[in-house]
Amino acid sequence: MNSPHLKNGSRQPSPPPKGKLRLYSNRFCPYSQRVVLVLDAKKIAYDVINIDLHSKPDWFYEKSLLGKVPALELENGEVLWESLIISEYLEEKYKAHHLHNQDxxxxxxxxxxxxxxxxxxxxxxxxxxxxxxxxxxxxxxxxxxxxxxxxxxxxxxxxxxxxxxxxxxxxxxxxxxxxxxxxxxxxxxxxxxxxxxxxxxxxxxxxxxxEPSVKKSLMDPDTHIKYLQSYRAGRPDYDTILDS
Amino acid sequence: MNSPHLKNGSRQPSPPPKGKLRLYSNRFCPYSQRVVLVLDAKKIAYDVINIDLHSKPDWFYEKSLLGKVPALELENGEVLWESLIISEYLEEKYKAHHLHNQDxxxxxxxxxxxxxxxxxxxxxxxxxxxxxxxxxxxxxxxxxxxxxxxxxxxxxxxxxxxxxxxxxxxxxxxxxxxxxxxxxxxxxxxxxxxxxxxxxxxxxxxxxxxEPSVKKSLMDPDTHIKYLQSYRAGRPDYDTILDS
Missing domain, CATH: 1.20.1050.10 (Glutathione S-transferase Yfyf (Class Pi); Chain A, domain 2)
Structure with a gap:
């Protein structure tokens, strides 16, 4: 989850291991975190490719048409985006650990x-x-x-x-x-x-x-503030968490 | 469906007949029409109270907190709003004539x-x-x-x-x-x-x-244009359809 954020010019990663979903994400994007939380709460296997939103790799637009994160790559290669739509999809597709009220x-x-x-x-x-x-x-x-x-x-x-x-x-x-x-x-x-x-x-x-499943993606206030300072300075440091 | 649009000062209508949902709507609101289309496609019993969006009755804010149409009043008196959320609710609650793909x-x-x-x-x-x-x-x-x-x-x-x-x-x-x-x-x-x-x-x-269920709420281009002219003149004539 804390892998470096891939930038424009970076090599496209090899496909996800069989049986795993792939989430294109950004460690500081709250919409991406929504999907991470759903994946972790439902104990679904996935890997994460972090994207530098300030300098997106060209190949990323082939995965996510609008270049948006979160984008979820399915086992058949199709890609979904929009955090709420992805979350509803995961809830309907993976019945275990249901998150919605059944009424x-x-x-x-x-x-x-x-x-x-x-x-x-x-x-x-x-x-x-x-x-x-x-x-x-x-x-x-x-x-x-x-x-x-x-x-x-x-x-x-x-x-x-x-x-x-x-x-x-x-x-x-x-x-x-x-x-x-x-x-x-x-x-x-x-x-x-x-x-x-x-x-x-x-x-x-x-x-x-x-909560154990929430803790997995949790970052402390200092890390959020450090990132926000870099963002406001015009040089968002998405990898700040790698240093800490 | 083509009842007059109730304005500020108008009397609050009596509750809907038992077994009927009530839709607070506006004849020219496309978001309201979404819900009408779902109700008609699923053959659900409902009545319609049309609201003058330019001069909303006070009592309407007790039904729809933000004063928004569409708002769907359920048999237990609870009210839902947001066209997509209402439509999903109807789809999940009334299983007949399903509208979503099951995959x-x-x-x-x-x-x-x-x-x-x-x-x-x-x-x-x-x-x-x-x-x-x-x-x-x-x-x-x-x-x-x-x-x-x-x-x-x-x-x-x-x-x-x-x-x-x-x-x-x-x-x-x-x-x-x-x-x-x-x-x-x-x-x-x-x-x-x-x-x-x-x-x-x-x-x-x-x-x-x-389509028969779509025809029920269909209006011809002339009616839409006549309404739009009145809207652009600052005096939206929601009841224009009553004259035609």
Missing amino acids: PLQKAKDRLLIEQFNRVVHAVKRFLTGGLGRFTFDDDDVIENGLNTFERELLNRGTQFFGGNKPGMLDLMIWPWCERVEILKYFGNTNLLKKENYKRLMEWCRKMSE | PLQKAKDRLLIEQFNRVVHAVKRFLTGGLGRFTFDDDDVIENGLNTFERELLNRGTQFFGGNKPGMLDLMIWPWCERVEILKYFGNTNLLKKENYKRLMEWCRKMSE
């Missing part, structure tokens, strides 16, 4: 929550990258309403995880951004997330970070 | 095509609403590549519909915008869609418009 209504409601979380992520992203001009009070509302919804949801469900006594699809789809929540500190903004208002979410974060 | 890989590929079609729709929308400044050559590529993909896909599948010998989920999810394709003429742009390059897609359009 269609609960499944639909979990999917709506994933959508709502996406809106929170985009609002936070506007905050982190757009500066004052683009971050609006609407975004503030989206973030606060979103976090309140998730806090209330954990209270109503009365379970450790959104998925029950183990992480389910909703837990895994939102986790990559929650793993990165500590980097908000780096931006000196303590108002965006008032931890005392989200006790259950904070406890959920702690429990998620202790 | 997880084909299903994932169909979902990727729905995503690709969404990108085409957004590019066309930028063209229709944004004027020269916002429509870019990239959008041109997105539209052309997208249409080529769908034309090639019909050729490769060798079937009348993407779903085989009857419309499937992919057919229904992209149809609302295809029904509206003639309105591009109204904008005097004949370059955006060179029909002679898309013979199979045009034949598919014709076959779709003749």
Whole structure:
């Protein structure tokens, strides 16, 4: 998982060993991490080819038409992309360790929550990258309403995880951004997330970070911050984790 | 389906008859039409409450938190929104007349095509609403590549519909915008869609418009254009179909 990120000019790796899926990924891409989490939770065999998103190899566009990660290469050579579509595919194809609730209504409601979380992520992203001009009070509302919804949801469900006594699809789809929540500190903004208002979410974060299948891809806040500093300096150092 | 659109100040309708789902909709909203198409294809009993999106009734926000259509009210009073999430819910809950391919890989590929079609729709929308400044050559590529993909896909599948010998989920999810394709003429742009390059897609359009379950919600180009004129004049006349 922590192999060097392949750059433009690098040689195309040989095909994956028989019986293994291949994930084209990037160690710091939260969408790629979604798929890693699903693969690990479902104990599916896979190998990882990390791609330098700043300098993509030419051959990568033959695998992933839009040059996007995550991209999952199947045993028959076909390639899927889009983190949610790949995750749903894995859930339907590999029946063991199911992640979705089996009730269609609960499944639909979990999917709506994933959508709502996406809106929170985009609002936070506007905050982190757009500066004052683009971050609006609407975004503030989206973030606060979103976090309140998730806090209330954990209270109503009365379970450790959104998925029950183990992480389910909703837990895994939102986790990559929650793993990165500590980097908000780096931006000196303590108002965006008032931890005392989200006790259950904070406890959920702690429990998620202790789950064996989640731990496999976990990175500590310092590594995330170090990467983000390099990204903001215009020279994203995707291999920073190799040094640590 | 063609009931008047309820405005701010209008009385809240009584609950749906027992055994019926209720769809909050808008006659000219393509996302709402997606759900109508799924309900009709699967022969599910439902009634429709049309909402004036320019002047929404207060009580509507109690049904659909974000005030969005489509919103589907279930028999237990719970409400789902987001056209794709509602459509997947209906597909999973009502097993008869299944719309998705049962092979997880084909299903994932169909979902990727729905995503690709969404990108085409957004590019066309930028063209229709944004004027020269916002429509870019990239959008041109997105539209052309997208249409080529769908034309090639019909050729490769060798079937009348993407779903085989009857419309499937992919057919229904992209149809609302295809029904509206003639309105591009109204904008005097004949370059955006060179029909002679898309013979199979045009034949598919014709076959779709003749399907009994699709016909139920079909509106003719004149009605779409009349609505669009009213929309562009700042006074969207959602009830224009009642007059015709």
